[in-house]
Amino acid sequence: HWGYGKEDGPSAWHRQYPVAKGNRQSPIDIIPNEARRDSTLGPIFLKYDQCRSLNIANNGHSVVVEFDDSDDRSVVLGGPLDNPYRLKQFHFHWGGKGCEGSEHTVAGVGYASELHVVHWNAVKYKTYNDAAAAPDGLAVLGIFLELGDDHRWLHMITDALYMVKFKGSATDFKGFNPKCLLPSSLHYWTYLGSLTTPPLHESVTWIVLKEPIVVSEKQVSAAALNIIHKTFPTV
Numbered sequence: 001h002w003g004y005g006k007e008d009g010p011s012a013w014h015r016q017y018p019v020a021k022g023n024r025q026s027p028i029d030i031i032p033n034e035a036r037r038d039s040t041l042g043p044i045f046l047k048y049d050q051c052r053s054l055n056i057a058n059n060g061h062s063v064v065v066e067f068d069d070s071d072d073r074s075v076v077l078g079g080p081l082d083n084p085y086r087l088k089q090f091h092f093h094w095g096g097k098g099c100e101g102s103e104h105t106v107a108g109v110g111y112a113s114e115l116h117v118v119h120w121n122a123v124k125y126k127t128y129n130d131a132a133a134a135p136d137g138l139a140v141l142g143i144f145l146e147l148g149d150d151h152r153w154l155h156m157i158t159d160a161l162y163m164v165k166f167k168g169s170a171t172d173f174k175g176f177n178p179k180c181l182l183p184s185s186l187h188y189w190t191y192l193g194s195l196t197t198p199p200l201h202e203s204v205t206w207i208v209l210k211e212p213i214v215v216s217e218k219q220v221s222a223a224a225l226n227i228i229h230k231t232f233p234t235v
């Protein structure tokens with residue numbers, strides 16, 4: 001199986017997932033000075049008020065919060081998107097103790113962590129799996145986490161980590177609205193890319209927010225990270 005070790009890490013993924021050598025692979029280094037301003041792009045809108053979170057799970061690579069995506073109750077629209085994309089799940093890419101966990105970088109600079117909010121094009125595709133394999137199938141919102149003061153809502157996630165210590169475990173996680181994890185500005189960079197981990201499908205319209213959210217070292221603390229590390233020896 002794939003991981004982040006020497007033998008099973010990103011440089012080896014191409015053996016089982018040849019698309020790793022594709023021409024729209026993510027993550028990338030975003031260079032603001034080279035980013036083109038596209039005047040045809042409007043703002044993005046996040047309609048999460050009716051969202052229904054279901055559970056929080058440990059899939060062996062990250063901790064994922066899944067949503068009820070059986071209707072268009074929660075969607076992202078606008079920006080580069082031609083139609084609404086349905087909220088499916090969100091997850092984090094944590095760092096190790098003190099090392100940068102973000103996947104995207106900005107002018108070569110990494111962040112402590114990165115939150116991905118995954119949405120799929122339910123207008124054009126019948127299932128998430130079909131959308132995840134289509135060039136316009138997914139829209140993932142990327143939000144950087146930088147270290148500073150406590151984030152007033154992140155504790156709801158990190159407190160739940162103890163319930164999903166082991167790979168394959170899941171627990172109920174109702175009533176969580178990802179709106180509380182957004183920064184104040186929705187200004188963004190956007191590009192056509194891919195899933196950042198296997199199966200690496202080139203199906204993602206990336207929308208990376210310029211403004212990071214602030215979380216404390218304690219919150220992404222040794223405890224949380226140990227949980228992640230202890231159960232994900234490959235991270």
Ligand SMILES: CC(=O)NCCCCOc1ccc(NC(=O)Nc2ccc(S(N)(=O)=O)cc2)cc1
Binds near residue numbers: 128131194195196204
């Ligand atoms: C049409 C077709 O082929 N159908 C039969 C496919 C069956 C299985 O389909 C699938 C479809 C998708 C997956 N996994 C993911 O979506 N993972 C994922 C990885 C990285 C991110 S990130 N970090 O946000 O970029 C987000 C999601 C697994 C099986």
Ligand SMILES: [Zn+2]
Binds near residue numbers: 091092093116196
């Ligand atoms: Zn991700």
